[in-house]
Amino acid sequence: MARVLKVLGRVMRTGGKFPEAPCSRKNWFFGHARELTNPATRLDIIDSWCEAVGTCEYRLVSRRGLLVTELEDVAKLSALRPRTVQRSFMIRLAFEYFAPGVFTAELPEWTVERRIVSPAFHSNARLSEYGPKIVELSERLCQAVGGKKVAINATMYKFALDSIGLIGFGQDLDTLRGGDASMITECVRILGKRILAPLPYYRLIPFFGDRMDGGKARQRALFQFLQDVVRRGGPDHTVLAKLLEKNRSENNALADERLAGNLATLFLAGTDTTGTTMTWMVKHLAEDPALQKEARVEARRFANRPDDFGTVPLLRSLFREVLRIEGPAAVLPLQNATEPVVIAGRTVDPREYAFVIPLRFLGKHRLPPDEKDPTNFDARRWVDRKEKDGLRPWPKALMPFGFGVRTCPGKDLSELEALIAVCALLRRFEMTLVDDGKGPHKTTFAFTMIPDRDIYVNFRNI
Template identity: 40%
Template sequence: MNEYYLLTLCIGILIIFLATSRKKGTKFPVVPGAYPILGNLINVDRLPDQIDDWCSKYGICEFRMLGKKWVIVADATELKTLSRQRPRQIQRFKPLRRALDDVAPGVFGAELPQWSLERRLMTPAFNHSNLTNFLPGLHKCCDSLVAAVRKEGGNNFIMLAARYTADVIGLVSFGQELESLNNPNSDIADVFKKLLHATTKRMLTPLPLWRIPILGPILDHFNGISSLKRRQNLTCEKILAQANPDNGYSILDKMVHLNRKENTKLSNIRLIGNLATLYIAGSETTATTMSWMLYFLAKFPDFQEEARRECFANSFDQFTTFKQALEAYPHLRSLFWECLRFYGPASFLFLENSQNTIQVADRTLDPNEYVLVVPLRWLAKQPQLGGSTFDPRRWLVSSSSTLNSKPSLLDPLPENLTLPFGFGVRICPGKDLAELEACTACAALLRAYDKIELVNPEEPQPSPTFQFAMIPDRPINLRFIQSTFTK
């Protein structure tokens, strides 16, 4: 954390403390150990672990941080009640919205009525019929990933995975081939990645100095943010100019088409912001999940071989639909959801009720009285979902037919399992695409290599650490053993 963020932290703590010092009442069991002004001291990198620990010890509870009161909604029934109140009565935490709107003003950080408009423009591109058009391109990206692994190896695999997901996002979101796997120094990927980390820092900064006239632009200039924004805007304007709204299938093509057809007048700034949003929301998150999947494929060699046989049992042609492609990999899909249960990119959500009173555990919360913390990972690790035992086969079910014993994925999946993609009406529209994107890449690597191993199997397992997404705290290093014969 550089001097700028340290300064804003100190100033923010002081201002927030002065603004909230009179609101000292509590409505829930209080987490012990809070200090005056500072509240509960938390290592931000390990914030998810701390929240999980408090959930287990105290259930629904509150703590103080940066002068604010936070309530952890550690109850699935209460979460259902809250989900019905989004987005009208409950919104995303304001500092997160501000950070996203400054860097990527799009649907991810939008609230009503803007959210309804942008969601309506974006959703048609994510239906399975439209996504079927991208299957050949997705397999091409997988071929590039296999080639990159042959050339570069599997050390710090998440870096390769991020380039793969960037290429998929370029294809599906922009209708363009970014070639990140063939060009590690891709300008588009570099700009979006740097802005992603800038967004994380701003989200965790208590005082948004960058929003102050005159001062904000000066700070952005010296931090390099202004230069990154200019590069992002130039890049996105070029992408926007190449959109094909009349005949294209990409998310951008569909959005521009509907924007013109319905005369909704969504500005170019918001269109560009949504391009950045698609990258921010879908790149590092899916890359991280893919990396965990391959880690556990290496960790469970018997399961790896089962998944490999399943991959070779399937073939695809020009008539394969998105649904058929997704259902071809029940083993990998089970692993995907088990990895999300333990290592999902979103371990928690920060929400707030800025305009209306709401009820949590029979207590009335006034507007802006509390920040609501939804402990996604803790809820997904409850005993009814398997507790703290990792099992890659957990979500497989056997066929009841004796003639066909091929397993399938449990359908429907438990509600709390899909929480990493959001809940209520604000569930991520790209959920199915992310699942197929990760599973197809793993399948391509399983077909290409006889065995996937950990480089140092005796090393302790990596732990997730909090940045914009939950990422491993050290590299996942893999060894891919080349096939010795043609299968």
């Protein structure tokens, strides 16, 4: 009851410190929530608010958010992480239920977890050890799509899931050939539902709340599975083997539960994101024969190693442009947890607002003034043959993997997965986008930003 009264008190509070987001469906109780009901239009609405007002506030029942649209303010928030500015409490609460790891950890635990997790990803030598497993799965991927019309979004999700299983701890989930990974995919579905819920029902209703959506049973099954994996230990050349090796050298070693939580983080943060990025890459290649032909030349000289990234500047440019326009992480929710922060000339007290960084808006509208057609998709936008790696430097507005010291440690692994998979397809097939008669594909919000419907592609053997 106390929690319910607290929510009602926040709902009844009037006034704010910042311009209010323009909303035609605002309600005294739900606030702006009704305007954001449809996942297919949610991000477009947020972008329209940012274009119309700039930095502005909104309310979802009792939760107040602040859309931060100026790069100097974003840079300030970046500099204050992780001590003063942390991940949004509600997002952290929902995510940590299924994956208590480095993604959700804050100080002082974050320092230890980051020190143990990062070495598994942060060198070309480490990533090269994972390459052969990804190549093995790319062969399965080619077998799964060869000579067929395929829903590429579902197929790429399975490829990403199988990659995490093999790279993470040597477990062959084999979903590309019919293996069952519902234990993980159901956790992703429930997590997305909880993040979207305007009321955190699983907190407001003791005991029954976290059982209303089946989350408790799924969480127990996932953790039992992953803790058993941790106790058995990981084969050589897996993320788990690296975690266990580093953990043994730590004075404050992580318990098996936290190690299992970091494996869960790999699944929940690394499947939708990488799978969706690869989906859009294939979609753009399949609808543009000239782009596909040019990319195929690069694919044939790529040796599936991070040291060879410089040989595929066009494909890397495509990877970046997908992240800019159709990236799986379109917003980044934060909060000032310990001290007041000045945003747009106004002082924000701790936990007063959730800071929401609109990543897609910044990527489209805060690029340098001389950028050509910044709101349009251009697969060749980042190619610059004069640069050492063939790519222009990323502007400060592009933050698809977060920013500052909290940048995602798996970002290079994600790019390696995408390049190996897409290059394998380019070498073997001519790809053609299937027109379903429903107009352009758009993004919609689930756990991450995903295609609003299946994207079908025909794969014809070369």
